[in-house]
Each structure stands twice: as structure tokens, then as C-alpha cells.
Amino acid sequence: MDKEVDPRVLTVIDEMRLKGPRLTPVEIVAKMGVFDARDKPFEHAWLATGDNVIATIWAEWVNVSASGRWFYLESLDAHHRAGGGERNAQQLQRAKDRLALLKRSYDAGNGFRAVVQTNRIAILEVESNKDAKVSTRVRDDDEWHVASWEPEQKLAVLVRGPRGWAPSEAEVQAARERGNIPQKLSAAAKAADDEKATPEAVQAAALEYVVKHFTGYGYKAENMTGKGFDLEVSNAKGQTLLRVTVKGTAPGVPSFKLGKEESDCSKREPLWRLLVVTDAGTGMAQHKIYKPNEINSAPGYDPS
Structure with a gap:
């Protein structure tokens, strides 16, 4: 005004x-x-x-x-x-x-x-x-x-x-x-936040972020963890659009790896994608999707 x-x-x-x-x-x-x-x-x-x-x-x-x-x-x-x-x-x-x-x-x-x-x-x-x-x-x-x-x-x-x-x-x-x-944040508060940023907490925050992102646009995001990917994304008509493996990074957890089942799935599943959430669990979280041949360029990816 x-x-x-x-x-x-x-x-x-x-x-x-x-x-x-x-x-x-x-x-x-x-x-x-x-x-x-x-x-x-x-x-x-x-x-x-x-x-x-x-x-x-x-x-x-x-x-x-x-x-x-x-x-x-x-x-x-x-x-x-x-x-x-x-x-x-x-x-x-x-x-x-x-x-x-x-x-x-x-x-x-x-x-x-x-x-x-x-x-x-x-x-x-x-x-x-x-x-x-x-x-x-x-x-x-x-x-x-x-x-x-x-x-x-x-x-x-x-x-x-x-x-x-x-x-x-x-x-x-x-x-x-x-x-x-x-x-x-004060140095002490930032250190405390970094201590809380365990790989498990960051992964949970990344999954929550991705589900909220897709459902916010009217898509369905069904949990498929353990099948070589984490989420199956489909539209209102039930058509499967993506099978997504989600990985998160944060200041206290700067890298991630793909499991053998995820890696194998990326080679056989046409709809498989890697979705990386950076700054997971913070107000500045952002994401990007990678095709199987782009995995090496994903920030934080550890191929070892």
C-alpha cells in the first residue's frame, strides 16, 4: 500500500x-x-x-x-x-x-x-x-x-x-x-543444524519435498522404495510418467551413492530418473532431474 x-x-x-x-x-x-x-x-x-x-x-x-x-x-x-x-x-x-x-x-x-x-x-x-x-x-x-x-x-x-x-x-x-x-543463523545454531543433518534425515526431507512437489501439481507420487526407485509418479488418468530415485544433499551431507538395485534399474527401466534435492530440509531446497546417462553430472554423486 x-x-x-x-x-x-x-x-x-x-x-x-x-x-x-x-x-x-x-x-x-x-x-x-x-x-x-x-x-x-x-x-x-x-x-x-x-x-x-x-x-x-x-x-x-x-x-x-x-x-x-x-x-x-x-x-x-x-x-x-x-x-x-x-x-x-x-x-x-x-x-x-x-x-x-x-x-x-x-x-x-x-x-x-x-x-x-x-x-x-x-x-x-x-x-x-x-x-x-x-x-x-x-x-x-x-x-x-x-x-x-x-x-x-x-x-x-x-x-x-x-x-x-x-x-x-x-x-x-x-x-x-x-x-x-x-x-x-548463529555459528552455534548452524553447527547444531549440521549435526542434525544425518544421511537418514536428509533423505527423509528430500522424499517429503519431492512428494509435496509432485502432488502440488496434481500428480500422484506412490512410494516404491526397494524396487530400484523411490517414487512412481502418475497423472490423474493413472498413466505412469516417471519412476524416480530420490537423493538429497545438505551442508552436513554433501554426497550420496546409488545402490546396486538402483543402478541396475536405471539401465533397464525407460522411465527411471534420478532426482537430486540440494539443501534438503532447509528453506532453500531445490531439485533437478537427471536421465541415466547424466548421473555423473549430478551434484554430490559419489560413484565409488
Whole structure:
């Protein structure tokens, strides 16, 4: 909502809005080079022509430093909403897609284009209130960039304008509290978490994650552990789509092996796939599926 936006930011938004033609939120993104914008009206980031990344910046969470520079804290916890609670399957995928595009721009050393928007309801309700709608969306002519990407702190810092500047620790901490960004774990807490990350616990977390992922999209995931794979995934018509062996990795459990039965099944079963969940049991868990001839490229795979 406008009243949650820093007045200095709101003034700039109003100037942007008044100097251009009146466009809908989708038309703004389309004119920035996203040809399928109308098919993706609810996305939070897009890949435009020229391999340019465009991302939504919620004005309610834009912070203005003592020097006048704008910055924005991006939570790397894709599973949880800023307002509390777990994201549903669609929200989770949307958050992962956004983080992947921001990470892509960071790894390439490129900036990204932003659309700055305000909302008609409180910012913490944007993902949980079905009546949530965009109030104002404008194209920002100033380039943004990802100044830092810190998985251990579950945090990335996005900055508007030229590189070479970053907010102070005090400014980041104040922005964390304002934006409901998870705090960094203490060394003791992190060590305790690592101690809990036994291979059994990580595998259980990976299986739970995968079942929730497939069922969230309307598929059935039946437990088949002991038959050379862990899950048989089928659609609503009962057609078997995949037979998946699930493996998880985490900071305390960095690798995994395939059992003989799993290895044999990968050679004889056409639908067999390896699904690796990285950071299993954490809010940053992600997965990737590998065909039998791609197993050696799976992160954490130990062929010995």
C-alpha cells in the first residue's frame, strides 16, 4: 500500500507514472521485450529479448540509505512467504523462477531492469490475500543489479544505480526487520543444524519435498522404495510418467551413492530418473532431474 512506501520512493514513482503513456501492468512488461507477458501476468520476473532480466521491485520494501541510494533485500527462502506461512506449489515455483533469473544476472555480472510497483493491500498479504492487485506499476529507467548473494544468510542485496556501493550492516539489519527477512543463523545454531543433518534425515526431507512437489501439481507420487526407485509418479488418468530415485544433499551431507538395485534399474527401466534435492530440509531446497546417462553430472554423486 502507498502508506507503506518511503515518501521519497513514492515521489519518484509518481514522476515515472506521469511522464509516460498510461499502460496496464502487463503492457508495461510487454513493451520491455517480454513477448509472452500476457501469458505470464502473475510472474515476478521475466526473461526479455536480448537475454535481459526484468524483475518486480515491491516499492513497500525499497529502502533508502543515508546517502540516498535505493536498495532492496531479497529473501533466498523460496518456500516461505514474507508474511508467514508456506507457499503453495504455484507460489513456490514463481519464487524459484524469480531467484533463478536474479542469480543468472548476478553470475553473469549483468544488471537487470526493474518494474517498481505498489499494491492495493498490505505488502505482507500480497501472496496470501486473493484480492491482492497491483495499484501502480512503472518501468524504472535506472538499472538495478544484485550487489551480493549470500545463501548462508538467506539474503541477496539488490541495488539501484551504479555498482561500487553497498548498504551498511546497520542499514541491512534495519531493512531485515522491516521486510521480515529471516535472520542469519548463529555459528552455534548452524553447527547444531549440521549435526542434525544425518544421511537418514536428509533423505527423509528430500522424499517429503519431492512428494509435496509432485502432488502440488496434481500428480500422484506412490512410494516404491526397494524396487530400484523411490517414487512412481502418475497423472490423474493413472498413466505412469516417471519412476524416480530420490537423493538429497545438505551442508552436513554433501554426497550420496546409488545402490546396486538402483543402478541396475536405471539401465533397464525407460522411465527411471534420478532426482537430486540440494539443501534438503532447509528453506532453500531445490531439485533437478537427471536421465541415466547424466548421473555423473549430478551434484554430490559419489560413484565409488
